[in-house]
Amino acid sequence: MKDIKRGIIQKEGNSMITIEPISHEDLMALNGLYEELMGVSGSLSRMNTVYDHIAANSQYRLLGAKCDGELAGSITCILCWDLVGDCRPFMLIENVVVSSRFRRLGIGNRLMEHAEHIARSYECTCTMLISGAQRTEAHRFYEALGYTVDVKGFKKML
Template sequence: MGDLEIRPATADDVAAIVAMLADDPLGAQRESPDDLSPYMSALERLNRDPNQYLMVAEREGRVVGTLQLTLIPGLSRKGATRSIIEAVRIHADERGSGLGTQFIEWAVEESRRQGCQLVQLTSDASRTDAHRFYERLGFEASHVGFKLAL
Protein backbone atom coordinates (compact mmCIF):
# COMPACT_ATOMS: atom_id res chain seq x y z
CA MET A 1 0.00 0.00 0.00
CA GLY A 2 3.01 2.34 0.22
CA ASP A 3 4.18 4.60 2.99
CA LEU A 4 1.65 6.85 4.67
CA GLU A 5 2.47 10.45 5.59
CA ILE A 6 0.21 12.47 7.87
CA ARG A 7 0.90 16.17 7.40
CA PRO A 8 -0.75 19.59 7.54
CA ALA A 9 -2.96 20.38 4.57
CA THR A 10 -1.82 22.98 2.04
CA ALA A 11 -3.68 24.98 -0.58
CA ASP A 12 -2.64 22.35 -3.14
CA ASP A 13 -4.63 19.75 -1.16
CA VAL A 14 -7.92 21.66 -1.00
CA ALA A 15 -9.49 20.20 -4.17
CA ALA A 16 -8.78 16.64 -3.00
CA ILE A 17 -10.10 17.39 0.50
CA VAL A 18 -13.32 18.91 -0.82
CA ALA A 19 -13.81 15.98 -3.18
CA MET A 20 -13.63 13.60 -0.20
CA LEU A 21 -15.98 15.79 1.86
CA ALA A 22 -18.51 15.70 -1.00
CA ASP A 23 -18.19 11.96 -1.67
CA ASP A 24 -21.20 10.69 0.26
CA PRO A 25 -24.92 11.48 0.38
CA LEU A 26 -24.60 14.00 3.23
CA GLY A 27 -21.52 15.72 1.87
CA ALA A 28 -22.97 15.92 -1.62
CA GLN A 29 -25.71 18.15 -0.18
CA ARG A 30 -23.33 20.39 1.78
CA GLU A 31 -20.21 20.82 -0.33
CA SER A 32 -19.47 22.69 -3.57
CA PRO A 33 -16.38 21.20 -5.25
CA ASP A 34 -16.88 23.45 -8.31
CA ASP A 35 -16.07 26.61 -6.30
CA LEU A 36 -13.03 26.25 -4.06
CA SER A 37 -12.85 29.92 -3.03
CA PRO A 38 -14.73 29.53 0.29
CA TYR A 39 -12.55 26.55 1.16
CA MET A 40 -9.37 28.51 0.40
CA SER A 41 -10.58 31.32 2.69
CA ALA A 42 -11.34 28.78 5.39
CA LEU A 43 -7.85 27.27 5.05
CA GLU A 44 -6.34 30.74 5.57
CA ARG A 45 -8.40 31.18 8.76
CA LEU A 46 -7.40 27.73 9.99
CA ASN A 47 -3.73 28.40 9.32
CA ARG A 48 -3.86 31.58 11.45
CA ASP A 49 -5.29 29.70 14.46
CA PRO A 50 -2.67 27.73 16.45
CA ASN A 51 -5.40 25.47 17.89
CA GLN A 52 -6.48 24.16 14.48
CA TYR A 53 -4.88 21.27 12.64
CA LEU A 54 -6.28 20.48 9.20
CA MET A 55 -4.46 17.32 8.28
CA VAL A 56 -4.18 15.06 5.27
CA ALA A 57 -3.01 11.50 4.90
CA GLU A 58 -0.91 11.09 1.79
CA ARG A 59 0.15 7.84 0.19
CA GLU A 60 2.40 7.71 -2.87
CA GLY A 61 1.87 11.42 -3.53
CA ARG A 62 -1.93 11.20 -3.36
CA VAL A 63 -4.19 12.66 -0.66
CA VAL A 64 -6.23 9.72 0.65
CA GLY A 65 -7.64 11.07 3.90
CA THR A 66 -8.37 14.23 5.85
CA LEU A 67 -9.42 15.30 9.31
CA GLN A 68 -9.52 18.44 11.40
CA LEU A 69 -8.25 18.42 14.98
CA THR A 70 -9.21 21.38 17.18
CA LEU A 71 -7.76 22.05 20.63
CA ILE A 72 -10.06 23.77 23.11
CA PRO A 73 -8.67 25.02 26.41
CA GLY A 74 -11.35 25.29 29.06
CA LEU A 75 -12.23 25.70 32.71
CA SER A 76 -14.38 22.60 33.15
CA ARG A 77 -12.82 19.32 34.21
CA LYS A 78 -10.33 21.23 36.37
CA GLY A 79 -9.11 23.43 33.53
CA ALA A 80 -8.75 20.61 31.03
CA THR A 81 -7.89 21.04 27.39
CA ARG A 82 -9.97 18.87 25.09
CA SER A 83 -9.67 18.15 21.43
CA ILE A 84 -12.36 17.66 18.84
CA ILE A 85 -11.89 15.48 15.78
CA GLU A 86 -14.04 16.66 12.88
CA ALA A 87 -14.55 16.12 9.15
CA VAL A 88 -12.88 12.72 9.01
CA ARG A 89 -12.90 11.40 5.47
CA ILE A 90 -11.08 8.51 3.86
CA HIS A 91 -10.89 8.20 0.07
CA ALA A 92 -13.25 5.49 -1.22
CA ASP A 93 -10.28 3.50 -2.59
CA GLU A 94 -8.73 3.33 0.90
CA ARG A 95 -11.74 2.40 3.02
CA GLY A 96 -11.15 -0.86 4.83
CA SER A 97 -7.36 -0.54 4.50
CA GLY A 98 -6.74 0.46 8.13
CA LEU A 99 -6.04 4.07 7.18
CA GLY A 100 -8.98 5.39 9.22
CA THR A 101 -7.66 3.61 12.32
CA GLN A 102 -4.15 4.98 11.76
CA PHE A 103 -5.51 8.48 11.24
CA ILE A 104 -7.68 8.49 14.38
CA GLU A 105 -4.81 6.99 16.40
CA TRP A 106 -2.61 9.83 15.13
CA ALA A 107 -5.23 12.40 16.26
CA VAL A 108 -5.52 10.81 19.71
CA GLU A 109 -1.73 10.71 20.13
CA GLU A 110 -1.38 14.32 18.96
CA SER A 111 -4.09 15.31 21.45
CA ARG A 112 -2.18 13.55 24.20
CA ARG A 113 1.06 15.24 23.09
CA GLN A 114 -0.70 18.62 23.23
CA GLY A 115 -1.79 17.98 26.83
CA CYS A 116 -5.45 17.20 26.20
CA GLN A 117 -7.37 15.24 28.82
CA LEU A 118 -10.31 14.39 26.56
CA VAL A 119 -10.85 13.69 22.87
CA GLN A 120 -14.35 14.04 21.49
CA LEU A 121 -15.99 13.81 18.11
CA THR A 122 -19.41 13.90 16.56
CA SER A 123 -20.82 11.78 13.80
CA ASP A 124 -24.09 12.30 11.97
CA ALA A 125 -26.83 10.07 13.38
CA SER A 126 -27.21 8.35 10.00
CA ARG A 127 -23.55 7.20 9.84
CA THR A 128 -24.01 3.92 11.71
CA ASP A 129 -20.89 2.33 10.16
CA ALA A 130 -18.82 5.26 11.44
CA HIS A 131 -20.36 4.85 14.90
CA ARG A 132 -19.25 1.21 15.04
CA PHE A 133 -15.79 2.24 13.82
CA TYR A 134 -15.35 4.85 16.56
CA GLU A 135 -16.66 2.47 19.23
CA ARG A 136 -14.09 -0.14 18.12
CA LEU A 137 -11.42 2.52 18.74
CA GLY A 138 -12.65 3.08 22.31
CA PHE A 139 -14.93 6.08 21.87
CA GLU A 140 -18.22 6.00 23.77
CA ALA A 141 -21.53 7.47 22.65
CA SER A 142 -21.97 9.51 25.82
CA HIS A 143 -23.88 12.64 24.83
CA VAL A 144 -26.75 13.80 22.69
CA GLY A 145 -25.66 16.54 20.29
CA PHE A 146 -27.62 19.53 19.06
CA LYS A 147 -27.00 21.92 16.17
CA LEU A 148 -28.53 25.22 15.15
CA ALA A 149 -27.98 26.33 11.57
CA LEU A 150 -27.28 30.06 11.30
Protein backbone atom coordinates in the same frame (compact mmCIF):
# COMPACT_ATOMS: atom_id res chain seq x y z
CA MET B 1 4.12 21.16 24.60
CA LYS B 2 5.38 18.93 21.88
CA ASP B 3 3.34 18.55 18.73
CA ILE B 4 3.75 16.29 15.73
CA LYS B 5 3.75 17.98 12.34
CA ARG B 6 4.20 14.92 10.13
CA GLY B 7 3.33 11.31 10.74
CA ILE B 8 5.74 8.47 10.32
CA ILE B 9 5.70 6.97 6.87
CA GLN B 10 4.19 3.52 7.14
CA LYS B 11 4.05 0.77 4.58
CA GLU B 12 0.56 -0.74 4.24
CA GLY B 13 0.64 -3.57 1.72
CA ASN B 14 2.42 -2.04 -1.24
CA SER B 15 1.44 1.54 -0.37
CA MET B 16 3.23 4.25 1.56
CA ILE B 17 0.91 6.16 3.89
CA THR B 18 1.88 9.49 5.44
CA ILE B 19 -0.02 11.78 7.78
CA GLU B 20 0.86 15.42 7.24
CA PRO B 21 -0.66 18.90 7.41
CA ILE B 22 -2.96 19.80 4.53
CA SER B 23 -1.42 22.44 2.25
CA HIS B 24 -2.96 24.86 -0.25
CA GLU B 25 -1.96 22.40 -2.96
CA ASP B 26 -4.16 19.73 -1.32
CA LEU B 27 -7.35 21.79 -1.27
CA MET B 28 -8.77 20.60 -4.60
CA ALA B 29 -8.37 16.97 -3.52
CA LEU B 30 -9.74 17.84 -0.05
CA ASN B 31 -12.79 19.38 -1.70
CA GLY B 32 -13.32 16.04 -3.46
CA LEU B 33 -13.10 14.17 -0.16
CA TYR B 34 -15.59 16.54 1.46
CA GLU B 35 -17.93 16.12 -1.51
CA GLU B 36 -17.76 12.37 -0.97
CA LEU B 37 -18.46 12.88 2.77
CA MET B 38 -21.23 15.46 2.53
CA GLY B 39 -22.63 14.93 -0.97
CA VAL B 40 -22.11 18.57 -1.99
CA SER B 41 -19.21 20.35 -3.65
CA GLY B 42 -17.67 23.33 -1.93
CA SER B 43 -16.23 26.55 -3.32
CA LEU B 44 -12.50 26.17 -3.90
CA SER B 45 -11.93 29.94 -3.70
CA ARG B 46 -13.78 30.10 -0.36
CA MET B 47 -11.81 27.06 0.85
CA ASN B 48 -8.57 28.90 0.08
CA THR B 49 -9.67 31.91 2.12
CA VAL B 50 -10.85 29.83 5.09
CA TYR B 51 -7.74 27.63 4.88
CA ASP B 52 -5.60 30.74 5.51
CA HIS B 53 -7.55 31.42 8.71
CA ILE B 54 -7.22 27.81 9.85
CA ALA B 55 -3.50 27.68 9.02
CA ALA B 56 -2.94 30.87 11.05
CA ASN B 57 -4.80 29.50 14.10
CA SER B 58 -2.52 27.39 16.29
CA GLN B 59 -5.53 25.62 17.83
CA TYR B 60 -6.35 23.90 14.53
CA ARG B 61 -4.73 20.85 12.96
CA LEU B 62 -5.96 20.06 9.47
CA LEU B 63 -4.30 16.77 8.58
CA GLY B 64 -4.25 14.67 5.47
CA ALA B 65 -3.46 11.01 4.93
CA LYS B 66 -1.62 10.45 1.69
CA CYS B 67 -1.33 7.08 0.04
CA ASP B 68 1.62 7.08 -2.34
CA GLY B 69 1.32 10.89 -2.47
CA GLU B 70 -2.42 11.00 -3.20
CA LEU B 71 -4.75 12.55 -0.62
CA ALA B 72 -6.79 9.60 0.65
CA GLY B 73 -8.27 10.97 3.87
CA SER B 74 -8.42 13.92 6.21
CA ILE B 75 -9.26 14.96 9.75
CA THR B 76 -9.73 18.31 11.46
CA CYS B 77 -8.60 18.60 15.09
CA ILE B 78 -9.41 21.63 17.21
CA LEU B 79 -7.85 22.21 20.62
CA CYS B 80 -10.44 23.75 22.96
CA TRP B 81 -9.16 25.31 26.15
CA ASP B 82 -11.38 24.80 29.19
CA LEU B 83 -11.82 26.65 32.49
CA VAL B 84 -13.46 23.72 34.29
CA GLY B 85 -11.57 21.82 37.03
CA ASP B 86 -7.85 21.80 36.37
CA CYS B 87 -8.35 23.81 33.14
CA ARG B 88 -7.05 21.14 30.77
CA PRO B 89 -8.07 21.36 27.13
CA PHE B 90 -10.11 18.86 25.16
CA MET B 91 -9.98 18.13 21.45
CA LEU B 92 -12.87 18.34 19.04
CA ILE B 93 -12.52 16.12 15.98
CA GLU B 94 -14.43 17.02 12.82
CA ASN B 95 -14.71 16.08 9.16
CA VAL B 96 -13.11 12.65 9.40
CA VAL B 97 -13.15 11.22 5.89
CA VAL B 98 -11.38 8.49 3.97
CA SER B 99 -12.15 8.15 0.28
CA SER B 100 -14.10 5.01 -0.55
CA ARG B 101 -11.22 4.08 -2.88
CA PHE B 102 -8.85 3.84 0.11
CA ARG B 103 -10.99 2.30 2.83
CA ARG B 104 -9.91 -0.82 4.72
CA LEU B 105 -6.22 0.15 4.48
CA GLY B 106 -5.96 1.45 8.05
CA ILE B 107 -5.96 5.10 6.98
CA GLY B 108 -8.84 6.10 9.27
CA ASN B 109 -7.07 4.40 12.18
CA ARG B 110 -3.86 6.28 11.43
CA LEU B 111 -5.67 9.63 11.26
CA MET B 112 -7.42 9.01 14.57
CA GLU B 113 -4.20 7.78 16.24
CA HIS B 114 -2.40 10.91 15.06
CA ALA B 115 -5.18 13.12 16.44
CA GLU B 116 -5.07 11.31 19.78
CA HIS B 117 -1.29 11.66 19.93
CA ILE B 118 -1.61 15.42 19.48
CA ALA B 119 -4.34 15.52 22.15
CA ARG B 120 -2.11 13.65 24.59
CA SER B 121 0.80 16.00 23.88
CA TYR B 122 -1.44 18.87 25.07
CA GLU B 123 -2.69 16.81 28.03
CA CYS B 124 -6.28 16.96 26.76
CA THR B 125 -8.88 15.38 28.99
CA CYS B 126 -10.58 13.73 26.00
CA THR B 127 -11.24 13.79 22.30
CA MET B 128 -14.81 14.07 21.13
CA LEU B 129 -16.67 14.07 17.87
CA ILE B 130 -20.15 14.17 16.45
CA SER B 131 -21.24 11.83 13.69
CA GLY B 132 -24.46 11.99 11.72
CA ALA B 133 -27.14 9.51 12.84
CA GLN B 134 -27.20 7.84 9.42
CA ARG B 135 -23.45 7.06 9.38
CA THR B 136 -23.73 3.68 11.10
CA GLU B 137 -20.55 2.28 9.51
CA ALA B 138 -18.61 5.26 10.87
CA HIS B 139 -20.17 4.66 14.30
CA ARG B 140 -18.89 1.08 14.32
CA PHE B 141 -15.44 2.40 13.36
CA TYR B 142 -15.40 4.91 16.24
CA GLU B 143 -16.67 2.33 18.72
CA ALA B 144 -13.91 -0.09 17.62
CA LEU B 145 -11.42 2.69 18.50
CA GLY B 146 -12.86 2.95 22.01
CA TYR B 147 -15.26 5.85 21.54
CA THR B 148 -18.56 5.53 23.37
CA VAL B 149 -21.89 7.26 23.03
CA ASP B 150 -21.66 9.30 26.19
CA VAL B 151 -24.03 12.20 25.75
CA LYS B 152 -26.87 13.22 23.51
CA GLY B 153 -25.56 15.69 20.91
CA PHE B 154 -27.56 18.69 19.83
CA LYS B 155 -27.11 20.84 16.75
CA LYS B 156 -28.96 23.90 15.52
CA MET B 157 -28.47 24.87 11.91
CA LEU B 158 -28.17 28.61 11.36
